[in-house]
Structure formats: structure tokens, C-alpha cells
Amino acid sequence: MTDHTEIPQSLETKSGGNVGAAFEEFMRAFETYKDANDDRLSELERRSASDPLIDDKLARLDRALDETKRVADTLAVKAQRPHLGGAGAIETAAVREHRRAFNDYVRKGETANLSRLEAKALAVSTNSGADGGYLVPDETERAVISALKDISPIRAIASVRQVSGSVYKKPFAITGPVTGWVAETASRTQTATPTLDELSFPTMELYAMPAATATLLDDSAVNIDEWIAEEVRDTFAQQEGTAFVSGNGSAKPKGFLDYTKVANGSWAWENIGYITTGVDGLFPASNPADKLIDLIYTVKAGYRGNGTFVFNRGTQAAIRKMKDGDGHYVWQPAASAGEPSLLMGYPVVESEDMPAMAEDSYSVAFGDFRRGYLIVDRVGIRVLRDPFSSKPYVLFYTTKRVGGGVQDFNAIKLLKFEA
Structure with missing residues (x-):
């Protein structure tokens, strides 16, 4: 498996400005991140303490993950943003x-x-x-x-x-206003203010x-x-x-x-x-x-x-390491570039x-x-x-x-x- 521990120097250049390529890089970074965190959790179970080398690797992966997501989202926004006064603009x-x-x-x-x-x-x-x-x-x-x-x-x-x-x-x-049920022919009482x-x-x-x-x-x-x-x-x-x-x-x-x-x-x-x-x-x-x-x-x-x-971002780094009772990560990456990541099924805004x-x-x-x-x-x-x-x-x-x-x-x- 490729080790993505180093923060990419020019992800936008590496992806060629392509949204799909940038997002694939983000997903690969997340898979590597999960592998490193699994190693950390295994060390905790085995020795009741984490390995400093694994902690350092995880921190670098965490930064790389943030950077790859940022680049993918930026490219997605640029692709959708029209130029001022460009073709198709309607002006009176x-x-x-x-x-x-x-x-x-x-x-x-x-x-x-x-x-x-x-x-x-x-x-x-x-x-x-x-x-x-x-x-x-x-x-x-x-x-x-x-x-x-x-x-x-x-x-x-x-x-x-x-x-x-x-x-x-x-x-x-x-x-809120006071409401209630009433029969069809019954008198209506005035609702409270x-x-x-x-x-x-x-x-x-x-x-x-x-x-x-x-x-x-x-x-x-x-x-x-x-x-x-x-x-x-x-x-x-x-x-x-x-x-x-x-x-x-x-x-x-x-x-x-x-x-x-x-x-x-x-x-x-x-x-x-x-x-x-x-x-x-x-x-x-x-x-x-x-x-x-x-x-x-x-x-x-x-x-x-x-x-x-x-x-x-720091809080997100802590939350990314968490798993639920079934061993699944509670934080999940976005389904596509420009979309938010999910935490327990809810969107995350950093x-x-x-x-x-x-x-x-x-x-x-x-x-x-x-x-x-x-x-x-x-x-x-x-x-x-x-x-x-x-x-x-x-x-x-x-x-x-x-x-x-x-x-x-x-x-x-x-x-x-x-x-």
C-alpha cells in the first residue's frame, strides 16, 4: 500500500486541476489514515500506550487528509463558478x-x-x-x-x-399559538395569544x-x-x-x-x-x-x-480516530468533491x-x-x-x-x- 504520510507539495498540480483526480487522492489518503489509526489502536490494546512513531505518522496523515480535501473542494467550486461578464451572461x-x-x-x-x-x-x-x-x-x-x-x-x-x-x-x-381539536358543529373558542x-x-x-x-x-x-x-x-x-x-x-x-x-x-x-x-x-x-x-x-x-x-481542524482530528461499538469509524469522508464529510450521518463543517x-x-x-x-x-x-x-x-x-x-x-x- 502506498504511504501518503507526507503532506503533498502541490496537489492541485498533481491532479492536473481535475476534480475527480483530486478527490481520488483524498480517498486514498483516508484509507491510509484508517490503516495507521488501526495500528495505533492495536498498540493501545497490546501495550496500553501508543507508539510515538505511529502517533507522528497519524498526525502527518491527518494534515495530508485535510489538504487533499481542501484541494478537491476548491477545484469543485472553481469548476462551478461562472466568470463575470462571460459567455451566456444576460445584461440589460x-x-x-x-x-x-x-x-x-x-x-x-x-x-x-x-x-x-x-x-x-x-x-x-x-x-x-x-x-x-x-x-x-x-x-x-x-x-x-x-x-x-x-x-x-x-x-x-x-x-x-x-x-x-x-x-x-x-x-x-x-x-407558539394554542391549538386544539374541535367537533365539526361545536363552537370554536378563541385561541390564546x-x-x-x-x-x-x-x-x-x-x-x-x-x-x-x-x-x-x-x-x-x-x-x-x-x-x-x-x-x-x-x-x-x-x-x-x-x-x-x-x-x-x-x-x-x-x-x-x-x-x-x-x-x-x-x-x-x-x-x-x-x-x-x-x-x-x-x-x-x-x-x-x-x-x-x-x-x-x-x-x-x-x-x-x-x-x-x-x-x-484539531477537534476533527480527534474525532476521526473514534469508532462505534461495531468497530466502524464514526467520521466518514464526503461522497464526492464539494460535499461535506459526515459524522454519524450528519454533515461536518470545519x-x-x-x-x-x-x-x-x-x-x-x-x-x-x-x-x-x-x-x-x-x-x-x-x-x-x-x-x-x-x-x-x-x-x-x-x-x-x-x-x-x-x-x-x-x-x-x-x-x-x-x-
Whole structure:
């Protein structure tokens, strides 16, 4: 059997950019990983201690497994992502005019046409201004948002709503309306009024500031819309990802880990419930996977069907080694490139913003994030051209407004690593 213990240096080159080849490499890496872990478990049974050489090999395999999965997923996303303004794009005359005006603004700093178009659309008062820049074309905004969904872990599984205002308010029924059965001819009693809570999701400004050379701006072969989208999406995704997990709600979204956390037996609305591993900073040595089963069943049945596990790479490495009572690995690789791996039949989302396993850490989350967490995007991404602050480069102060927070406190539960 081939030994894939070394982290591949250029997996994308090795696969020739082919999604299928990259995914096959990932599956081979997983088979090798299982063999190495089986050796580790045999050593534990035989000597009550693992071999350091096997542990080191397993750690390297674990990194290789993550890298091969990342490459396969990246290639799958690239294969599906359309180019801005490419063949098949349908544009109205107004869209083409906005694109030309935006192109002139970015390349040459000409503002007259953009100002006229935005004034005509009555958008100046809310989306642009002396210090606010100008709206990017709609197709560029869609490309950025679509890319964010591909690379921002929580955005990919949460609910997303677009708004035109600065705050989104949502009434939510905590208790639900009172209902009942009644005979066909019997009188109907009035149902009780449900208990409502109003959740508020303000949008906060997120910015990125890519820089361009004069040569790039003068190059007519460069698709300037696509360049801006590619430059800002990774920065936006990184900042969003952190905020959606642990943001404190001050000038940024409120992450689901920032809410008050209580033992699940004492759970109440506006809190996030948790259970414990029973060991400080670790899973229990005996039947560790049972704690994951317990976590799954802290979530009500109506939410479990769309449940997703969220944890970071280090926690995933620990979970990959676990087997169930029948000797089967509880973590299973994705069925195809671009699809999530599975843990006990539920999708896994890897977020490096989740805390590492440590004493009293909340390192594993599970639940229906589509119902549990809401992301609010204010319509419009703006660009302000700055040719003065960093000569000879031209800076593009690019902003979008985004908010987020828990919208259903029933839907998300946590695993706390404490005794």
C-alpha cells in the first residue's frame, strides 16, 4: 500500500486541476489514515500506550487528509463558478451602462456617469455619498456573495436574508399559538395569544482595501469587476467567519458562542444549551463517541433532521480516530468533491474559528443552523477609489454591511470540555 504520510507539495498540480483526480487522492489518503489509526489502536490494546512513531505518522496523515480535501473542494467550486461578464451572461442596457461607468471610475477615477446613474436610481441617499463610494454592478455583488457562501463556513449553513435598511427586526413566537381539536358543529373558542419576542439584527460595516498598480488598471484585458471580487472575498469571508462564531455584537455580528451558555437541563430562551464531556479538555477515554450521540439528542427531533456538526481542524482530528461499538469509524469522508464529510450521518463543517479542545472550552456545536442562526446582508457593496493615500498604488476601500445572530435558541447546542 502506498504511504501518503507526507503532506503533498502541490496537489492541485498533481491532479492536473481535475476534480475527480483530486478527490481520488483524498480517498486514498483516508484509507491510509484508517490503516495507521488501526495500528495505533492495536498498540493501545497490546501495550496500553501508543507508539510515538505511529502517533507522528497519524498526525502527518491527518494534515495530508485535510489538504487533499481542501484541494478537491476548491477545484469543485472553481469548476462551478461562472466568470463575470462571460459567455451566456444576460445584461440589460442599464446594467451595461452601469458596468461601463463603474469601469471608468475604477480605472480612471471618472465619477460623472456613476453619480448620474445613482442619482437617477434614487440610491445616492442610502448607498453612496461623498465618503461612501459607489455601488458595484449587481453581477459583481452576486459574485462576491456567492463566493462568500463557498468559503465562509457558517454562511454556508445559516439562513441569509437581504435587507435595504440598517436593522432587520424579526418577531418570533416563543411558545407558539394554542391549538386544539374541535367537533365539526361545536363552537370554536378563541385561541390564546402566542408569546412573541422581537429579535433585532443590526448590520455592521465590513471593509477590505485591495491595492492596484497603474499597470493593472491600464490593462484592458483585466476584468476589473472580477479582480475586485477576487480581492475582497477572502478578506470578507475570514472576518465574517470569526464574527458569526464569536463576535461580541459591538461593531460586528454577534456570534453564537457569545450568547449566555447554560447546562441543557436548565435551558431557557435567549441561552445556548450545552452538555459536558465529563473530562477537562478531552473526550472521555472510554466510548468517546457516546458524547457526540448525547449531543445530537439534546436537539429536539424537529431540528435534528437538518443538523450539522461544527468544529475546528484539531477537534476533527480527534474525532476521526473514534469508532462505534461495531468497530466502524464514526467520521466518514464526503461522497464526492464539494460535499461535506459526515459524522454519524450528519454533515461536518470545519471552522477554524471554533475554539480548540481545552479545559472548559465549547469546541463542538451541533444543530440546525439554518433555523438557528440568521445572517443579514444589506443590499449593495460600495467601492471608494483612493489614489492619494498610498502612491503610486491606488487603494479601493470596499465595504459591505452585514449582521448576524441567533434567531432560534432551540436549534443549536454545544459540547463543553469539562469534568
